[in-house]
Amino acid sequence: MHNNPTAAVLLIGNEILSGRTQDLNLRYIASKLSSIGVRLCECRVISDNRNAIIDALNTLRKSHTYVFTTGGIGPTHDDITAQCVADAFDVPLCQHPEAVRLLSDYFSRRNVEANEARMRMANVPDGGVLIDNPVSVAPGFRIDNVFVMAGVPKIMQSMFENILPALERGAALLSVSVVCNLPEGDLSAPLADLQEKYLSVDLGSYPGKHQTDIPQVALVGRGSDHQKLREVTVALRALVADLGGEVIEVTDV
Amino acid sequence: MHNNPTAAVLLIGNEILSGRTQDLNLRYIASKLSSIGVRLCECRVISDNRNAIIDALNTLRKSHTYVFTTGGIGPTHDDITAQCVADAFDVPLCQHPEAVRLLSDYFSRRNVEANEARMRMANVPDGGVLIDNPVSVAPGFRIDNVFVMAGVPKIMQSMFENILPALERGAALLSVSVVCNLPEGDLSAPLADLQEKYLSVDLGSYPGKHQTDIPQVALVGRGSDHQKLREVTVALRALVADLGGEVIEVTDV
Numbered sequence: 001m002h003n004n005p006t007a008a009v010l011l012i013g014n015e016i017l018s019g020r021t022q023d024l025n026l027r028y029i030a031s032k033l034s035s036i037g038v039r040l041c042e043c044r045v046i047s048d049n050r051n052a053i054i055d056a057l058n059t060l061r062k063s064h065t066y067v068f069t070t071g072g073i074g075p076t077h078d079d080i081t082a083q084c085v086a087d088a089f090d091v092p093l094c095q096h097p098e099a100v101r102l103l104s105d106y107f108s109r110r111n112v113e114a115n116e117a118r119m120r121m122a123n124v125p126d127g128g129v130l131i132d133n134p135v136s137v138a139p140g141f142r143i144d145n146v147f148v149m150a151g152v153p154k155i156m157q158s159m160f161e162n163i164l165p166a167l168e169r170g171a172a173l174l175s176v177s178v179v180c181n182l183p184e185g186d187l188s189a190p191l192a193d194l195q196e197k198y199l200s201v202d203l204g205s206y207p208g209k210h211q212t213d214i215p216q217v218a219l220v221g222r223g224s225d226h227q228k229l230r231e232v233t234v235a236l237r238a239l240v241a242d243l244g245g246e247v248i249e250v251t252d253v
Numbered sequence: 254m255h256n257n258p259t260a261a262v263l264l265i266g267n268e269i270l271s272g273r274t275q276d277l278n279l280r281y282i283a284s285k286l287s288s289i290g291v292r293l294c295e296c297r298v299i300s301d302n303r304n305a306i307i308d309a310l311n312t313l314r315k316s317h318t319y320v321f322t323t324g325g326i327g328p329t330h331d332d333i334t335a336q337c338v339a340d341a342f343d344v345p346l347c348q349h350p351e352a353v354r355l356l357s358d359y360f361s362r363r364n365v366e367a368n369e370a371r372m373r374m375a376n377v378p379d380g381g382v383l384i385d386n387p388v389s390v391a392p393g394f395r396i397d398n399v400f401v402m403a404g405v406p407k408i409m410q411s412m413f414e415n416i417l418p419a420l421e422r423g424a425a426l427l428s429v430s431v432v433c434n435l436p437e438g439d440l441s442a443p444l445a446d447l448q449e450k451y452l453s454v455d456l457g458s459y460p461g462k463h464q465t466d467i468p469q470v471a472l473v474g475r476g477s478d479h480q481k482l483r484e485v486t487v488a489l490r491a492l493v494a495d496l497g498g499e500v501i502e503v504t505d506v
Binding site: 014015016017018019020021022023024026027028029030031032033034040041042043044045046047048052074075076077078112113115116117118120152173175183184185186187188189191192195202203204205206207220222 | 267268269270271272273274275276277279280281282283284285286287293294295296297298299300301305327328329330331365366368369370371373405426428436437438439440441442444445448455456457458459460473475
């Protein structure tokens with residue numbers, strides 16, 4: 001249908017799979033990619049395990065225009081992402097001269113010892129290009145179609161802002177939504193009819209508040225065609241009115 | 254090392270990959286599984302796409318003791334999970350008599366039409382066993398080692414509570430943590446030494462507050478051996494003290 005670039009996200013970290021940490025990175029990356037028309041097709045969450053990282057990376061990088069990883073690039077022993085990326089690409093892990101300079105300057109300004117552990121953060125797979133980290137200096141890197149970023153959301157976001165301009169763009173994935181007070185079971189048939197009429201728009205239905213007995217359902221249309229999305233918004237409003245429901249909120253393009 | 258059951262989570266829904274919805278199900282399931290000693294090895298997030306669902310399901314169910322899916326079992330056209338699970342297992346999708354009874358009773362009590370869309374929620378792959386839904390009645394189901402649950406967190410949680418007793422248990426994954434005011438770069442070497450000494454405990458280091466210039470790092474040990482975890486807690490406290498740091502918070506087993 002269209003030739004939008006595609007992407008996968010790879011979240012690396014035992015802390016997500018143990019339930020310790022609530023991931024916040026997927027949604028951030030997903031929103032940003034939608035806005036520039038890169039289709040996020042899948043996300044995988046894996047542990048800090050060498051084979052798991054290499055396998056997932058080699059599968060995903062062959063299937064998508066881009067792969068974005070988060071996590072595992074700090075100075076401690078459980079930070080093994082850079083080495084695994086090097087191994088996945090079958091290239092050596094090398095000290096990156098610019099990363100060494102950035103980190104050395106930063107540590108000396110802050111009177112912090114540039115010890116072996118800290119300088120490990122200057123290691124990048126051969127051929128990798130640095131991704132700037134305005135928050136805490138230690139850089140991420142890009143190699144081929146893989147972008148390797150920190151796991152701390154604030155740092156990841158600052159890195160992502162820096163790589164955004166370099167990404168190939170597709171038609172932005174836009175969304176419209178009509179929130180109403182009808183139950184999904186009443187909306188289902190007319191919504192399916194509407195979906196058949198607008199094949200270029202993905203229609204979804206998302207029940208909200210279950211605290212009260214009043215149903216609240218968001219009818220969402222996603223696509224890249226402004227005109228079609230506007231038509232869908234009008235049609236969704238009409239659909240709700242026809243069923244005797246009330247429109248609570250509308251978000252149009 | 255141990256024969257703990259393993260698991261994968263499969264989150265199904267365009268709304269997560271578009272950035273519309275912040276997933277809250279993974280962390281909930283992860284925490285519950287940790288507490289009963291089921292090792293969550295991976296999570297995948299995919300869209301409401303037939304091939305994506307079937308492929309992921311068939312890969313994951315062969316690799317793990319259990320697979321838990323969330324999303325796509327409501328009454329609307331984009332709810333295709335039940336059909337996809339049936340296709341993955343190569344069995345027909347059938348009306349489940351008990352589900353029909355539950356839903357019919359519920360709709361008649363609430364004076365809601367038991368229309369075709371609503372009664373679709375009684376469809377279960379042949380051989381599937383219902384998972385009770387105390388929140389909104391429409392059941393999930395289990396087939397073989399796959400548990401199919403709703404995507405709405407409150408409903409998913411109530412379903413998960415009902416399947417928990419049926420799950421095989423392993424040694425609970427416990428964690429201890431020592432939060433301190435030292436930077437990771439100082440902690441790295443002694444932490445790596447400690448990791449070598451306690452191979453049955455996974456040691457991780459997680460930087461926290463980046464708002465201020467004072468570092469805050471959580472040193473976390475995960476494992477199933479109470480005694481070793483207690484020793485690790487003592488060792489982590491000593492490690493922080495040796496480096497001249499302060500312990501801010503301790504969580505022991």
